[in-house]
Amino acid sequence: MSILVTGAAGFIGTNLVRNLLSNGEIVIGVDNLCRGSINNIEELIANPNFSFYKIDISNLLEFKNLMVEINARTPITEVWHMAANSDIPAGIEDSFIDLRDTFMTTFNTLSIMKEFGIKVISFASSSAIYGDLGSIPLTESIGPILPISNYGAMKLASEALISAATESYLTKSYIFRFPNVIGVPATHGVMLDFIKRLAQNSSSLQVLGNGTQQKGYLHVDELIDAMLFIKNESSEKVSVFNIGCGDQGITVKDIAKETVRQASPGAEIVYGDGDKGWVGDVPKFIYSIDKLKKLGWSPKLNSAQAVAKAISQIIKQESK
């Protein structure tokens, strides 16, 4: 009996696989290694309970051929579907990216689950589905949901597919609406960006936008913990949960200051104009985790603490 993790070499996937292995699970990981990296999972591959395959699951035939082979040896009982595009601006520029990497990966994962009789899916959705609702707190029960990026649209589209599949051939599904998740291995995001910029120019940090964008941040360790908690505790057939830090978040300005403090003390911070970094970026939002708190889980770190921890880890990662 084994667990399939898609996007296993990505930021979340790597941390998830490590956790599942430490719980004694047998894990099959797949990744196309476009945004994920084999470096991320080097130490994990040494574990005999982990098998990794470089395939592109947006190609159904390739995916199916592998599953025929694997399922004969170690039947798969559940899927953690983490594979997706992670570059939101790229997906706005070229809508085929999220079609293929965020949506068709989900469609194909469900096709495989139907064909092989795999009954449980856990899915990495996103706060990006909510779009820009201004100052309205984002709870799981608001509507209409109008995403403003193709990434958010294709995550919402994936949720919809999973919901329909759960009515038809799955027994349970878990839809985790991720916040901004930080930690290592960092592959993208504002902190890695700042640290890279400071590595090139240690005296000055250029910030996209005026720095007033405010977001909540959750450390990846806490995200994994929350997902496993929900899987244990929620009895809904389709469990939809926001996962987040539960606070008002911190501004880009504060992230820039903390990065400079840790990475390059004394560097000057230069801001751009406007409160949006790019089309499809939501400037500020209040992300409710009341439903998750009611189930019994709360984060240990607030946004500022999570950011400080992640910056420290990413500086170490980049200095290797």
Next chain:
Amino acid sequence: MSILVTGAAGFIGTNLVRNLLSNGEIVIGVDNLCRGSINNIEELIANPNFSFYKIDISNLLEFKNLMVEINARTPITEVWHMAANSDIPAGIEDSFIDLRDTFMTTFNTLSIMKEFGIKVISFASSSAIYGDLGSIPLTESIGPILPISNYGAMKLASEALISAATESYLTKSYIFRFPNVIGVPATHGVMLDFIKRLAQNSSSLQVLGNGTQQKGYLHVDELIDAMLFIKNESSEKVSVFNIGCGDQGITVKDIAKETVRQASPGAEIVYGDGDKGWVGDVPKFIYSIDKLKKLGWSPKLNSAQAVAKAISQIIKQESK
């Protein structure tokens, strides 16, 4: 300047095209004629303001080649995207049907709009997006939305794409969440089904399920009227509206009785078991049109009146 209607030879498309032409618009209609029929638009094709092309818009290259040709002659200023799979059970059996006919048709329509600078879309969404929320009234502001059919999932997915496109390259979008719409030309649905069964066996009518399924029904004439009203009156950038009859609907049992009364008086009605006709069919729901009423539109016929009118029209259609 012209208006593009996708699914122009389908049930809604035909009625929409007729209405747009009567308002003096120049209309380009496309349809793959899989579920739509050329018979439906025979009289419309005689109108010099209407051009019809048989193409499959799930094929982007085919779609684009046509648009290059048309746009050079009569630039398209807006799109009514009505093309979709209309057979919900078929889409549950084979999820590729709604992927191609309900979702990719939307994806491609938006790709075309982006490429040709067409800024306004009106989209036929569906009450099927809401899934089975039991006795909770379905308003536009409830969540989470968990469709139970691939059709509903791909309609919700299409809404999400349109929303993201409106943030990026469209100026306005109208998302009409259709109820059960009835009238002619009828291509599917419970009334046509009953009338066909009675044509084969005039003494007995077999009903799927126990007949207690209750739904609201709106006549297609009123649907078209409501959509044009919303287009005129709503100032939201993304206008999401339920359209419906606003009443509690009528049961399958009452539809069966009315069909027998009009088509084959005295025929015996035989019911099956359970309150669901098939997986993905929502047994009973309360469809709120409060938002639409607040905007200033209300239907003239209740569900029972709409059903009686449609049955009469479909009997005529089938006797031709």
